[in-house]
Amino acid sequence: MTERPNFSIVGQNERKIDGRALVTGKPVFVADLQLPETLHVKILGSPHAHARIVRMDTSQAQAMTGVACVLTHENTPAGRHTTAGQGFPEPSPYDTRMFDDKVRFVGDRVAAVAADSEQVASAALKAISVTYEELEPVLSIDDALRIGAPVIHDEDDARGIYDATRNVVADVDIDVGDIVAGFEESDIIVETICDTQYAQHTPIETHVVYSYLESDGRLVLRTSTQVPFHARRIVAQTLGIPICDIRVIKPRIGGGFGTKQEVLLEDVAGLVTLRTGRPALISLSRKEEFISARTRHPMRVRVKLGADERDGTLRAIEMEAISNTGAYGAHGLTVLANAGSKTLPLYNKAPHAHFYGQAIYTTLPVPGAYRGYGATQGYFPLETAMDELAERLQLDPIELRRRNHIRAGETSPIFEKLGEGREGVEQSVKSCELERCLDIGAERIGWAKKRGTRRREGEWVHGVGMSIMMQGSGIPLIDMAAATIKMNEDGSFNLLIGATDLGTGSDTILGQIAAEVLGVPLEKMIVLSSDTDVTPFDVGAYASSTTYVSGMAVQRAAEKVRDQIFDISAPILESDPKALALADGAVLASHGKTLSLAEVCQRAMYESNQFQIAATASCVPQESPPPFLANFAEVAVDMETGRVKVLHYVAAVDCGVAINPLLAEGQMEGAIVNGIGYALTEEMLISSRGRVRNPSLFDYKIPGTLDIPKVEVVIVESYEPTGPMGAKSVGEIGINGPIPTIANAIYDATGVRLRQTPFTPERVLDAVHRASIA
Amino acid sequence: MTITLTINGIRKTLEIEPGEKLLGLLRREGYMGVKIGCEAGDCGACAVLLDGRSVNSCLLFAAKADGCKVVTVEGLEQDGHLHPVQEAFLDQGGVQCGYCTPGMIISAVDLLSRNPSPTETEIRRALSGNLCRCTGYVKQIQAVQRAAAVMRGDR
Numbered sequence: 001m002t003e004r005p006n007f008s009i010v011g012q013n014e015r016k017i018d019g020r021a022l023v024t025g026k027p028v029f030v031a032d033l034q035l036p037e038t039l040h041v042k043i044l045g046s047p048h049a050h051a052r053i054v055r056m057d058t059s060q061a062q063a064m065t066g067v068a069c070v071l072t073h074e075n076t077p078a079g080r081h082t083t084a085g086q087g088f089p090e091p092s093p094y095d096t097r098m099f100d101d102k103v104r105f106v107g108d109r110v111a112a113v114a115a116d117s118e119q120v121a122s123a124a125l126k127a128i129s130v131t132y133e134e135l136e137p138v139l140s141i142d143d144a145l146r147i148g149a150p151v152i153h154d155e156d157d158a159r160g161i162y163d164a165t166r167n168v169v170a171d172v173d174i175d176v177g178d179i180v181a182g183f184e185e186s187d188i189i190v191e192t193i194c195d196t197q198y199a200q201h202t203p204i205e206t207h208v209v210y211s212y213l214e215s216d217g218r219l220v221l222r223t224s225t226q227v228p229f230h231a232r233r234i235v236a237q238t239l240g241i242p243i244c245d246i247r248v249i250k251p252r253i254g255g256g257f258g259t260k261q262e263v264l265l266e267d268v269a270g271l272v273t274l275r276t277g278r279p280a281l282i283s284l285s286r287k288e289e290f291i292s293a294r295t296r297h298p299m300r301v302r303v304k305l306g307a308d309e310r311d312g313t314l315r316a317i318e319m320e321a322i323s324n325t326g327a328y329g330a331h332g333l334t335v336l337a338n339a340g341s342k343t344l345p346l347y348n349k350a351p352h353a354h355f356y357g358q359a360i361y362t363t364l365p366v367p368g369a370y371r372g373y374g375a376t377q378g379y380f381p382l383e384t385a386m387d388e389l390a391e392r393l394q395l396d397p398i399e400l401r402r403r404n405h406i407r408a409g410e411t412s413p414i415f416e417k418l419g420e421g422r423e424g425v426e427q428s429v430k431s432c433e434l435e436r437c438l439d440i441g442a443e444r445i446g447w448a449k450k451r452g453t454r455r456r457e458g459e460w461v462h463g464v465g466m467s468i469m470m471q472g473s474g475i476p477l478i479d480m481a482a483a484t485i486k487m488n489e490d491g492s493f494n495l496l497i498g499a500t501d502l503g504t505g506s507d508t509i510l511g512q513i514a515a516e517v518l519g520v521p522l523e524k525m526i527v528l529s530s531d532t533d534v535t536p537f538d539v540g541a542y543a544s545s546t547t548y549v550s551g552m553a554v555q556r557a558a559e560k561v562r563d564q565i566f567d568i569s570a571p572i573l574e575s576d577p578k579a580l581a582l583a584d585g586a587v588l589a590s591h592g593k594t595l596s597l598a599e600v601c602q603r604a605m606y607e608s609n610q611f612q613i614a615a616t617a618s619c620v621p622q623e624s625p626p627p628f629l630a631n632f633a634e635v636a637v638d639m640e641t642g643r644v645k646v647l648h649y650v651a652a653v654d655c656g657v658a659i660n661p662l663l664a665e666g667q668m669e670g671a672i673v674n675g676i677g678y679a680l681t682e683e684m685l686i687s688s689r690g691r692v693r694n695p696s697l698f699d700y701k702i703p704g705t706l707d708i709p710k711v712e713v714v715i716v717e718s719y720e721p722t723g724p725m726g727a728k729s730v731g732e733i734g735i736n737g738p739i740p741t742i743a744n745a746i747y748d749a750t751g752v753r754l755r756q757t758p759f760t761p762e763r764v765l766d767a768v769h770r771a772s773i774a
Numbered sequence: 775m776t777i778t779l780t781i782n783g784i785r786k787t788l789e790i791e792p793g794e795k796l797l798g799l800l801r802r803e804g805y806m807g808v809k810i811g812c813e814a815g816d817c818g819a820c821a822v823l824l825d826g827r828s829v830n831s832c833l834l835f836a837a838k839a840d841g842c843k844v845v846t847v848e849g850l851e852q853d854g855h856l857h858p859v860q861e862a863f864l865d866q867g868g869v870q871c872g873y874c875t876p877g878m879i880i881s882a883v884d885l886l887s888r889n890p891s892p893t894e895t896e897i898r899r900a901l902s903g904n905l906c907r908c909t910g911y912v913k914q915i916q917a918v919q920r921a922a923a924v925m926r927g928d929r
Contacts (some may be wrong), residue, residue: 015864022872023860023879025807025847032806203907204811204819205873254809254873255907286812503871503908662867666909670870673910697816697905705898705911713912 004657004719004726008583009516013662017508017527018252018501028252030208030224035279038210039068039114041272042121043282044128045292046103046110049137049363049690050150053101053130058111061124066116068276070124073099076271080157081238084330084368085227085261087478087539091421093160093169093329095153098238098267103132104152104327104363106691107291114272114280137690138167138363141300141324145360152327152361161329162358169325170333170359170421172340176413182316182352186306190388193302194381195756196739198295198684201370202702205254206289211269212279219246219270224253226260226500227540228530238267239274246270250530256502257674258369259294261542262330290695294368295684296376297335297359298324303381305389306352312393314350314404319343319378321357326366332359333421335367338374341424343382345412345626346470347404355418363690369542371671372735375471376678383467383740384755387747397744398438398447401468408432420543425476427623431718431728434468437630437652440714441466444650445632454749460636460645463749467740470626473720473729474545479621481550482536483557485514486614489605491585491597492524493561498538499550500530504731505663506546510554512659513724517558518565519582520597536616544627544729547659551724553619560615568604568613569595625720627655627728631737633709635745642765644746646676646709651737654718657726661715664730668713671734677703679738683758777840781805782849788836796822796831796839800846807847807876811905818904821877822846828884830903847876850883859883859921868917870908878904882918890926894919 021028058070076098084092099109111128115121136150143149144167153164162171183189209223219241225231228248236243253260265282272280284293299321306316321339325332340355370376386404390397406412408429416426442448445464455462484496495514501507511525518525529535538550565587566577573580575589582588587595604613632650637643651668658664681701685693694700713734719726743754752767778787781803790799797820800808808831811819815833822831823845850857859882862868869875878901885892885900892900897918898911906914 013867016867016869018872019864019869020856022869022875023847023856023863024851025805025876027804027806029806029809029873031810034804201907203871203873204817204905205809205871206811252872255871257907283810286814286816503873505870662913666867666870666913669910669912670908671910673912674907696814697812698814702905702907703911704903704905705901705915708911711910711912 007516007725009512009522010659010725011657011661014508014512014522014660016505017511022252029205029254030210030222030251031281031283033210033222035212038279038281039272039276040118040121041112041114041269041280041282042118042125043109044111044125045107047106048103048132048134049106049139050135051103051132052135053103053110054133055131057129060127061113064120064124064127066120067113067124068278069114069272071099071112071268071271073097073101077238077240079238080159081234082330083262083264085230085234085263085540088233091333092331093158095158095161096328105365108327112268114276139690140362141322141360144362152363167361168358169329169361170336172337172355172357174355174417176417177352179316179318179352179354183306186315187309188389188392189304189306190385190392191302191304192381192385192388193300193755194384195300196298196377196380197757198298198365198686199678199682200290200295200684200700201257201259202697203255203257203259206284206286207260207264207293208283209265209269210279210281211273213273213277214247219273220249221246221266221270222249222251223266224260225250226256226502226542228500228532229498229537230540231263231266232532234263235266235270239271247533250500253502256541257371258542260502261369262294264293286697287695290700291692295365296370297367299339299377301339301377301381303385305385307389307393312395312400312403314347316352317344317347317350318354321378323357323359324362324364325359326362326364328366329359329361330366330368335374337418337421339378341414341418342375342471343378345414346406348406348410348412349404353414364686365684365692371732373732376736379467379469379736380739384743384753387744397466398442402435402438405434405468406432420475420478425623430625430722431656431720432628433654433716433718434628434630437628437654437716440716441630441632441650441652444712445634445648447632450634451748459638459640461639461749462634462636463745464632464634465741465744465748466630466632467737467744468630469733469736470628471544471733472624472626473548474621474624475543476621476624479539479543479545479549480618481538481553482616482618483553484536484614484616485557485561486612487561487601489598489601491520491601492526493518495525495527495554496535497529497550497554498535499546500541502541504667505660506541509547509659509663510550513551513554514558516725517555517562520585524585544731547727547729548723549619549621551727553617555724556617556619557615560617561613564613564615565600568600623722625722625728627653627730627733629653629733629737631741633741633745635742635749637746637749637764639768642761642768644680644742644759644764646742648710650712651734652714652716653730653733654716655730656718656720656723656728658715658717659725659727664715665713667730668734669711671732672711672738673703673708675735675738678757679742680758775837777837779839779841780843782845790836794836796834796836799836800831805846805848809873809876818877818881819874821880821904823880823884826887828881847879857883858924859886859918862917862921862924866917866920867913868909874904874906878906878914882921886922886925890922892922
């Protein structure tokens, strides 16, 4: 392990720089703006899962007092695009129109009305008459793959669909070694199939966008997005206007978790404003969010492991994933590929590996990016199968992981074979403290004492389970981030970053990185992010990229500025620039003389060789160093009712150097609790006609304070030599843990394996009954 | 119709629509710290103190606030000093995106005004009507414990 330098700002639990505004309720969110003449936009959703629009009559709605504008497929741009806010060209198919003459799920966009008030807009929606020709709905993957199944994307202008006639959005097939030979030479083979459900992100702030015109006539989109620059590009493409006519501003946003990596509403608000000249606000109601925003991809994933009987070494791993990508293919290919690319390298000892997968259209709600991004779905069967294999080998599950997981200095051929929907990038792991994570987690949960005891308290039986995992830090050779730093004459700095803080605290930790390099307290760093007119480009907040990728751009920009400061200071301090250092807001020479940063900047601005001390730097990551995680849980299962209670959850995580440990823990805790909800209670229920039956936070149960166990996060620091200040990313990994960890703990308690999420009392009881009959 | 109420210490007489909810009225009046999360009483993002007790302003008809004292998160700061609960949320990492934060803080202030030494279970119960998707609640619960200690004068 490379030595960690001594930091002064990095590693400190600095307060979030936006925190004070947030705890005092300042109007910092999208909908907190109140502009005169604002139009309120409501969207008409399809009542059918699959239908063609035969006729529309909007004349009554148009004529209503207070209605300014009605948009339908008849009066809007018809080009196809993807709503997925990904790098260009996107790996998602162009299968979506702003408004289409065909609808493909219940809630699909049919029309939009902009009016003086929300009430008038809603009333006008009811006045729109639509005649549909109903088509046969396709409500499962099996239905979609059936011979003679309705073709969901039968349009001739879609692009990038693997096989539209068979409803196959994407197909991935990669091999390492010889999988058939691998299983032949294995003494023990286990195989498991796991299913995951429709689940939603449910940020407490729903999707919302406010559009208006600048005084120069340019369109401003103030929007709750994770991807301001992609949003600008996609809106320009959709509306057919130049990028330079659009400014996207991301203010504070109320959570994203992937759903705001989607450009869902910006085009509609933008067009309303361009057509009417008036500001337009679209704010989805909670019900609209559940019905028409994005979800996680439900998947069926089969994992087959072959191992050596004597030492438990894996010989072969096969994973086959079938992903339901709903009515549109946004993120269909990449989420599918990540089910393999973010999981299989973890067990690099197996010389033979095979990943096969397809993403399939259905006429169901549209999945997209969701924290974990396929890895969550892949780790469920992988870590279940590892638990089963340990039992067959009569090995402690921790020991089986120890014998097979990747370590520092090692590589996996999967890194190169499988990437973000295309070939990946070869890399070796340079930092991995998974062994220490396992030691610490096992000790905290009381593994040795509790495992296999099936301790009973009345009807409650206790068990412990564990799992391990990795994720990545950004998308290598694809992602890009940039940062600009300029200096002010009081020794403060402006840090301008395209990076997108969606509540994660990235503005704060990026400020800490810059402050560390420049030797100033965080208060001297004025951070402004995510304004496409002001800040340099960044792909945005997804793929666990911000700390690692944007962080490195910030570090490089700060180093360039530091060098400019040294060049100015060297003659004044009569020192070699190489013998200078920055600390406490001053330049220090090795012979003891100092010069304040304010003096440096004043000289550069007003006195001699005048110029603006400033620099921009970019980062395109060459690799994606994985954070690592060991999860442990103690659960109790009520054998009478099937209810599962998680009592204690321990997550020991290696994310390199934690730039701000408090915020890193917060990322983990939030992801774990989201994952526990996904494991136990959260499920979008869909009717036999394709309608979401529980579109409210009352009927779709996310965890509250009474539902959470004792959650313990331990940051097990490593030093990642390629990362900014030794850091890796930590945004997503935590969400992958709860499903397999809880499933394995339920098995330890009851001897029953659960292979379908969420683990509701009904499913647990059913599994227990079936096991007792068998 | 008109109602008269006190918002953050300022007495106001306001024109309201008969069916209007307190949430809509407060935001219309510029109290943007009161957040919209579900408009169904499920998430608590719109919580305000009504005569000292935390209520979901999305469920309450504005007319019911006639003659009442309303405190929103904007009203907790006194003479430039944050409320101890606000300070604790900042210090303990109880804020991520900050969208649930105003409601969460209001519920905590309500609890601590009635119970200066709540147990963890009591804190969890008091915050159970406030949903947060970012923090996993761990640091928010710790923040309330911390604020309670500060308000009691423990250090």
